Amino acid sequence: MNKERLVLIGNGMAGMYTIEEILKQEPDRFEITVFGKEPHPNYNRILLSSVLQGDSELKDIVLNDYDWYKEHNITLYTGDEVTRIDTNNKQVESAGGIVCAYDHLIVATGSNPFMPPIPGSDKEGVISFRDIKDTETMIEASKKYEKAAVIGGGLLGLEAARGLLNLNMETEVIHLQDQLMERQLDPNASKMLKRELENQGMRFHMEKQTEQIFGRKRAQGLHFKDGESLYADLVVIAVGIRPNIGLAENSGLKTNRAIIVNDFLETSAPDVYAVGECAEHNGIAYGLVAPLYEQGKILAERLVSKEPAGTGYQGSLTSTKLKVSGVDVFSAGEFGEADDLKSVLVHDDFDGVYKKVNIRDNKVVGAVLFGDTTDSPKLLNLINKKEDISEVGKGIILPSESNAPMESPVVDMANEETICGCNGVCKGEIVSAINEKGLTSVNEVKQHTNASRSCGGCKPLVSDLLNATLGDGAAVNEVEPLCGCTDLSHEQVIEEIKAKQLSHTREVMNVLGWKEPEGCSKCRPALNYYLSVSKPEEYEDDYASRFINERVHANIQNDGTYSVVPRMYGGVTNSDQLRKIADVAEKYEVPLLKLTGGQRIDLLGVNKEDLPAIWGDLDMPSGHAYGKSIRTVKTCVGEDFCRFGTQDSIGMGMTIERKYERLNTPHKVKMAVSACPRNCAESGIKDIGIVGLEGHWEMYVGGNGGVDLRGGELLGKMNSDDELLDAISAFLQYYRESAHYLERTSHWIERVGLDHVKAVVLEDEEERANLIERMEVSLEHKGEDPWKELTYNEKKKQELFEQRKVELV
Amino acid sequence: MNSINKQKEIAVATVDEIAVDIPKEVIIEETSIAIFKTKDSTIFALENKCPHKGGPLSQGIVSGEHVFCPLHDWKISLHDGRAQGADEGCTASYGTRVENNTVYLLLK
Numbered sequence: 001m002n003k004e005r006l007v008l009i010g011n012g013m014a015g016m017y018t019i020e021e022i023l024k025q026e027p028d029r030f031e032i033t034v035f036g037k038e039p040h041p042n043y044n045r046i047l048l049s050s051v052l053q054g055d056s057e058l059k060d061i062v063l064n065d066y067d068w069y070k071e072h073n074i075t076l077y078t079g080d081e082v083t084r085i086d087t088n089n090k091q092v093e094s095a096g097g098i099v100c101a102y103d104h105l106i107v108a109t110g111s112n113p114f115m116p117p118i119p120g121s122d123k124e125g126v127i128s129f130r131d132i133k134d135t136e137t138m139i140e141a142s143k144k145y146e147k148a149a150v151i152g153g154g155l156l157g158l159e160a161a162r163g164l165l166n167l168n169m170e171t172e173v174i175h176l177q178d179q180l181m182e183r184q185l186d187p188n189a190s191k192m193l194k195r196e197l198e199n200q201g202m203r204f205h206m207e208k209q210t211e212q213i214f215g216r217k218r219a220q221g222l223h224f225k226d227g228e229s230l231y232a233d234l235v236v237i238a239v240g241i242r243p244n245i246g247l248a249e250n251s252g253l254k255t256n257r258a259i260i261v262n263d264f265l266e267t268s269a270p271d272v273y274a275v276g277e278c279a280e281h282n283g284i285a286y287g288l289v290a291p292l293y294e295q296g297k298i299l300a301e302r303l304v305s306k307e308p309a310g311t312g313y314q315g316s317l318t319s320t321k322l323k324v325s326g327v328d329v330f331s332a333g334e335f336g337e338a339d340d341l342k343s344v345l346v347h348d349d350f351d352g353v354y355k356k357v358n359i360r361d362n363k364v365v366g367a368v369l370f371g372d373t374t375d376s377p378k379l380l381n382l383i384n385k386k387e388d389i390s391e392v393g394k395g396i397i398l399p400s401e402s403n404a405p406m407e408s409p410v411v412d413m414a415n416e417e418t419i420c421g422c423n424g425v426c427k428g429e430i431v432s433a434i435n436e437k438g439l440t441s442v443n444e445v446k447q448h449t450n451a452s453r454s455c456g457g458c459k460p461l462v463s464d465l466l467n468a469t470l471g472d473g474a475a476v477n478e479v480e481p482l483c484g485c486t487d488l489s490h491e492q493v494i495e496e497i498k499a500k501q502l503s504h505t506r507e508v509m510n511v512l513g514w515k516e517p518e519g520c521s522k523c524r525p526a527l528n529y530y531l532s533v534s535k536p537e538e539y540e541d542d543y544a545s546r547f548i549n550e551r552v553h554a555n556i557q558n559d560g561t562y563s564v565v566p567r568m569y570g571g572v573t574n575s576d577q578l579r580k581i582a583d584v585a586e587k588y589e590v591p592l593l594k595l596t597g598g599q600r601i602d603l604l605g606v607n608k609e610d611l612p613a614i615w616g617d618l619d620m621p622s623g624h625a626y627g628k629s630i631r632t633v634k635t636c637v638g639e640d641f642c643r644f645g646t647q648d649s650i651g652m653g654m655t656i657e658r659k660y661e662r663l664n665t666p667h668k669v670k671m672a673v674s675a676c677p678r679n680c681a682e683s684g685i686k687d688i689g690i691v692g693l694e695g696h697w698e699m700y701v702g703g704n705g706g707v708d709l710r711g712g713e714l715l716g717k718m719n720s721d722d723e724l725l726d727a728i729s730a731f732l733q734y735y736r737e738s739a740h741y742l743e744r745t746s747h748w749i750e751r752v753g754l755d756h757v758k759a760v761v762l763e764d765e766e767e768r769a770n771l772i773e774r775m776e777v778s779l780e781h782k783g784e785d786p787w788k789e790l791t792y793n794e795k796k797k798q799e800l801f802e803q804r805k806v807e808l809v
Numbered sequence: 810m811n812s813i814n815k816q817k818e819i820a821v822a823t824v825d826e827i828a829v830d831i832p833k834e835v836i837i838e839e840t841s842i843a844i845f846k847t848k849d850s851t852i853f854a855l856e857n858k859c860p861h862k863g864g865p866l867s868q869g870i871v872s873g874e875h876v877f878c879p880l881h882d883w884k885i886s887l888h889d890g891r892a893q894g895a896d897e898g899c900t901a902s903y904g905t906r907v908e909n910n911t912v913y914l915l916l917k
Binding site for chain 1: 817822826829835841853863869873874
């Protein structure tokens with residue numbers, strides 16, 4: 001049987017979302033063809049501003065790459081525009097001459113930027129902000145020119161302006177109205193936003209109408225109606241969008257402001273549907289992504305079920321929740337002023353927080369939040385439900401303002417809202433996994449849904465969601481098992497290794513009854529570590545149980561190449577080392593040389609097979625930039641040169657680094673030594689941070705500049721170099737023995753408490769001496785420099801680095 | 810993989826030179842293939858490309874008859890190349906044959 005032919009005009013977010021929804025239910029039913037005017041696969045248009053602002057690259061915002069279309073057997077024509085829909089013969093024709101018949105046609109042509117008829121807007125250097133090409137033009141222009149003018153102080157205009165500021169252009173914003181973002185903000189919030197953006201360096205020209213863009217071939221500036229002028233080499237027009245309906249009009253579809261659709265997204269022509277910004281439902285054409293996705297879902301349902309079913313699309317409540325130049329902003333419903341509206345207001349100019357909730361007949365009908373949007377899910381819920389709020393306190397309306405303990409924001413989140421941004425997991429998926437699979441821990445949720453698997457930032461939300469889903473007091477597993485292969489916790493495993501004198505990873509898994517007899521990528525490296533700490537004198541490293549970086553002593557990169565970071569003690573180098581690095585970079589055509597955050601030089605993009613030869617040529621020790629081990633000791637200039645330096649920070653840094661280099665630890669350990677409290681080596685955010693003062697050293701521990709930013713806490717003051725080294729030994733050894741594998745010092749100290757650590761490593765004389773002694777034993781057995789060892793070990797080199805090319809005969 | 814001819818087999822390594830749980834990377838024409846040897850000396854072969862973001866599976870941690878991709882820790886079956894758990898995707902797998910200590914790859 002021939003498949004039904006489904007054609008989509010418009011390779012953008014609304015149309016492709018519809019296709020994805022269809023494929024979820026009917027992966028093989030339709031033969032799908034997609035036409036896109038832009039020469040790109042489907043990308044996230046909303047994130048163009050983040051590309052412009054330098055936070056993402058184009059490849060990061062692609063939603064469906066070319067391979068995806070291939071995998072789903074979708075024929076994709078990019079850079080080709082459909083010029084005619086023949087609704088009688090049910091076929092479309094493209095500018096490139098393609099004629100394609102359809103059984104079902106979706107029109108998702110989106111919008112065009114609205115270009116007001118300003119004389120001179122056809123000059124070079126005048127652009128809109130809508131697609132990848134515009135973004136690229138702006139980035140190019142910023143390299144040659146200095147002054148930019150953005151016409152339009154709405155969301156799009158301000159995002160463009162912020163991006164241009166980031167590109168180091170002087171940026172002026174021209175707005176016709178007397179307030180910015182007047183469609184999303186009320187006057188107070190708008191004023192606060194303007195002040196914030198002015199602080200960031202934007203300049204505003206309010207209530208100005210541009211009469212002309214002047215210049216010869218290229219734009220040179222603007223003339224305003226009031227007679228004033230402004231110079232600019234780049235003019236971005238961002239005054240709004242208009243539904244792109246030229247094709248629909250010419251093909252005889254019924255249109256008004258956009259293509260008219262009914263509750264099932266059906267247009268006036270049979271089997272022709274419209275979705276997204278180009279569709280008008282009950283007089284409204286939506287321009288935000290949430291309503292477009294709602295429409296996409298319903299259209300997919302309609303196409304899959306053949307007949308209209310259910311109630312169809314009932315319009316969307318538009319709400320805006322976004323970050324404008326780093327400021328959180330939210331608005332929904334009727335947020336303006338009206339005589340029959342009563343408002344609850346919080347207006348704190350000092351902290352830059354503003355909240356307004358509009359109430360009519362005891363029902364919340366609209367809200368604006370600025371600076372703090374934690375209450376937005378609650379408010380959206382109240383507006384949607386139209387609940388009578390006369391009986392409840394203000395705490396319900398703005399929970400963040402009540403003193404009562406806050407309910408987690410996950411409670412009011414809609415099921416489609418994303419919890420894990422890295423892996424795109426929404427609340428609904430997590431809740432159904434918890435319910436259907438009986439999950440009781442964050443770890444299990446991670447295994448079944450991928451939520452919190454990447455950066456881990458959403459773990460608190462996942463944990464709240466578990467509690468909320470399972471009900472109060474539900475037993476969330478108390479003991480977090482080491483991994484899915486066992487029910488034993490980290491502590492239990494460490495205890496068993498000691499008690500039973502276990503000495504190999506396989507032995508541990510076997511004796512302790514691992515459910516997966518061969519373990520997994522979580523437990524094997526952990527066991528290998530615990531065994532090595534328990535018997536430093538005799539343990540033989542099981543390198544098959546190590547993550548690749550520690551196996552080949554380099555950092556794997558996203559394309560399978562590696563990076564090489566040689567050790568430079570204390571971040572100090574010399575001409576000889578630099579010359580060797582330069583020679584290696586040229587000889588092996590290293591694509592990128594980069595300074596690291598730890599004061600080292602990183603050679604990036606190295607082929608795995610070249611690693612041993614490069615190490616041999618460099619003849620420098622490994623910097624261990626890849627290891628769960630002592631990484632770097634960063635230092636400031638110190639007393640030798642700095643006029644503020646009170647101590648020899650470089651000397652101390654080098655001593656520490658030479659002493660503890662190659663030592664394996666539960667997670668990476670970063671250190672720093674600064675010679676005065678100005679802290680140029682950033683000792684405050686290191687696992688161990690030393691600050692020199694006149695006559696003594698301060699030792700800070702548990703600092704972290706990564707995912708969970710945490711300032712280090714003062715462990716104590718050390719009155720001599722030896723006392724400092726002893727304290728470092730005791731602290732590090734206690735961390736090595738008692739932390740979970742992959743637990744940074746920051747999380748470990750949060751778990752066991754700083755006072756406890758102080759008691760063990762500083763106050764208990766006997767334990768302190770034992771720790772120092774065990775550290776000395778570990779240091780004696782830490783082994784040779786791995787680069788040196790691998791460079792000359794032919795068997796291991798063949799095993800780990802060889803890439804064999806086999807010819808077909 | 811169209812570049813590789815149909816119904817061929819080709820010698821790629823000896824059993825001894827592949828370490829247990831340390832895969833060997835072999836390149837045949839343009840295709841990179843990871844050859845695995847498990848604890849009981851069973852040989853498997855997968856395209857050296859994770860179905861997620863193309864990570865080199867030959868660099869992963871091998872546990873039993875699964876390999877964990879080094880880039881984002883996807884768990885892939887050595888038997889059929891299929892992603893396990895909540896992940897979806899499949900990488901190409903190849904038949905293998907061992908004769909006189911030589912590993913032959915069966916090409917499609």
